[in-house]
Amino acid sequence: MPHIAEAAAAVGLLACAVATPVAAQIADWIPESRTGGKLILTGGVSTLEGSGGGGLATWAVTSGYGERDGIGGNVHATYVNLPDYELRSWGASTSFWDRVEVSVARQEFDTGETGAALGLGAGFTFTQDIVGVKVKLIGDAVYDQDTWMPQVAVGVQHKANDQGAIIAAVGGRDDEGTEYYVAATKLFLAESLLVSGAVRFTDANQTGLLGFGGDLNDDLEPQFEGSVGYLLNRNLAIGAEYRTKPDNLGFAGEDDWFDVFAAWAPNRHFSVTAAYVDLGSIATFEDQRGLYLSLQVGF
Amino acid sequence: MRALLIAAVFIAAPAPLLAQEAEDDLSLPPIVMSTEFPGEVEVEPYQRSNANAGATPFEGTEMWETFGGAEGVSAIVETFVERIVADPRIAEIFMAQDQVRLRRTLKEQFGYILGGPVAYSGRDMRSSHADLGIQSADMGALVENLQIAMSEHGVPFRAQNRLLAKLAPMRRDVVTR
Ligand code: HEM
Numbered sequence: 001m002p003h004i005a006e007a008a009a010a011v012g013l014l015a016c017a018v019a020t021p022v023a024a025q026i027a028d029w030i031p032e033s034r035t036g037g038k039l040i041l042t043g044g045v046s047t048l049e050g051s052g053g054g055g056l057a058t059w060a061v062t063s064g065y066g067e068r069d070g071i072g073g074n075v076h077a078t079y080v081n082l083p084d085y086e087l088r089s090w091g092a093s094t095s096f097w098d099r100v101e102v103s104v105a106r107q108e109f110d111t112g113e114t115g116a117a118l119g120l121g122a123g124f125t126f127t128q129d130i131v132g133v134k135v136k137l138i139g140d141a142v143y144d145q146d147t148w149m150p151q152v153a154v155g156v157q158h159k160a161n162d163q164g165a166i167i168a169a170v171g172g173r174d175d176e177g178t179e180y181y182v183a184a185t186k187l188f189l190a191e192s193l194l195v196s197g198a199v200r201f202t203d204a205n206q207t208g209l210l211g212f213g214g215d216l217n218d219d220l221e222p223q224f225e226g227s228v229g230y231l232l233n234r235n236l237a238i239g240a241e242y243r244t245k246p247d248n249l250g251f252a253g254e255d256d257w258f259d260v261f262a263a264w265a266p267n268r269h270f271s272v273t274a275a276y277v278d279l280g281s282i283a284t285f286e287d288q289r290g291l292y293l294s295l296q297v298g299f
Numbered sequence: 300m301r302a303l304l305i306a307a308v309f310i311a312a313p314a315p316l317l318a319q320e321a322e323d324d325l326s327l328p329p330i331v332m333s334t335e336f337p338g339e340v341e342v343e344p345y346q347r348s349n350a351n352a353g354a355t356p357f358e359g360t361e362m363w364e365t366f367g368g369a370e371g372v373s374a375i376v377e378t379f380v381e382r383i384v385a386d387p388r389i390a391e392i393f394m395a396q397d398q399v400r401l402r403r404t405l406k407e408q409f410g411y412i413l414g415g416p417v418a419y420s421g422r423d424m425r426s427s428h429a430d431l432g433i434q435s436a437d438m439g440a441l442v443e444n445l446q447i448a449m450s451e452h453g454v455p456f457r458a459q460n461r462l463l464a465k466l467a468p469m470r471r472d473v474v475t476r
Pocket of ligand 1: 393400404405469470
C-alpha cells in the first residue's frame, strides 16, 4: 500500500490517542452534553463525501457517537486504489444532539499516469471540497424496533471542484454544484440487518469529480444510493452498496457504483472500513475496480 | 430506597436546617420491608400484570432455551447488574435503589419475554423509571452492558439482537430527559 495509507494510519493512531480528551473537552464546552451514547457502529462510518453513512452511500444517521443528549464527531481518511486512477478523501464531521450533522471533506482524484494519456499531464489531479449538512427529521434507526418507520433525514452537500477549465473543456457546465438528498435508514435488529436508502437530486459528474452538468443534461436528477449491512458481532459489519449516477457528459459514459464492504470498530474511537469497489467507467477508462480503505477516528 | 437515604440525612442533619421542609418530609412513606420478598423494600402498591413487562413474549420456548433457561437468565442478569452498578457512566443512577428487587424483576422480565414459564410481577417501565432522570446515553450504556453479559454467558449474537429488539422500544418509556 502506498505511503498515503501509512500516513493515514499514523494520523489515525495519533488522533485515537487524543480523541478521548478532545471529546471530554468539547462536552465541557457545550452545555448539557455528553459523548458516546450510541451503540458501537450505529453512527455508521464516513462516506467518501464526508457525511455519515456507508462508504459510497449516505445514511440517515448522524455520524459519531453522540446521542440526543450529546455530541459526536470524527475525522476520516480514505484511499481508493483503481487500475487507472487514485482517489483520496479526508475530512471531519460533527453531530449535535443526534439531530444535525455538519461535515467537510476534501477529495483528490489523481489521474496518475492516465493523466498523460488523457492529455492532462501525468499526475493531474482534480480536487473537490465538500461541505454538508444533514438534519434528522423523524424516527430512530436503532431503537424504534416496534415499527417499520425508519429514521429519515434530509441533507444538502455543496461541492466545489478546482479544475473549472478542464471541466468546461470536456463539456461540463459548472465547477460547483449543490445536491439535496433524503435518506431513510433502519436497523432490523431482530434480523441483525441494516437497510438504508437515499434519493439524491444531483447533476454531478462522477459525484462532482468531473464537475457538474454537461452537454447531455444540465438538470438535477433524482439518483438512488443504498446499503445493506449485516452485523456479525458488536464490532463488525459486512455489506454491500449501490449508487446510481447521472450520465451528463458526451465524451465519456458513466456507470453506477457498487461495493462490498467490511467495517470494524473495536471501540467508539476507531474504525476501519475495507471494501472492494466497482466504479465502472471513468473518463473513458473502463472497469475501475479496486480496494477502498478508510480509517475513522472520533467519539 | 431513596426514602431510606433521605431519612438517613434527616437523622444526621441538625433540626433547624429542616424546619422549612418539615411539612413535606413528614408525608414521606415509612420504609417497610417486603414480607412477600424478603430482603426487598416494599414498594407502593400497583396492579400486577405481565403487560408491565413492556413487550410481548417470543412464541415457543426456543429463545428461552437459547438463553439457557432459568439458570442461564439468572446468570446473565447477575452479571448484567454487577456490570451496570459498577459502570461509571450509569452507576450513580442505581446507587440508592433496591438492587435485590431489580435483580429479581429483571430475571422475571427477561424470562417472561424469552417465552419461559415465568410471570412478571414488577412495575411497568414508565412508572418505575419516571423519577430517575435517565438520558439516551444511559440507555446505550445499559444495553452495552447487557450485550457483554449475554456474550459472556454464551448467547449467540443473533439471539441477543432478537431480545434487544424487544427491549429497544422501551427507551421511549425509560428515557425522560
Ligand atoms: C430496555 C431498557 C430497560 C429495561 C428493560 C429495564 C427494566 C427494569 C425493571 C424490570 C425494573 C424493576 C421494576 C420494578 O421495580 O418493579 C427496573 C428498575 C430500574 N431501572 Fe431499568 N430498565 C431499562 C432501562 C434502564 C436504564 C437505561 C436505566 C439507567 C441507566 C435503568 C435504571 C433503573 C433503576 C435505577 C431501577 C430501580 C428503580 C426503583 O427501584 O425504583 N433502567 N428497570
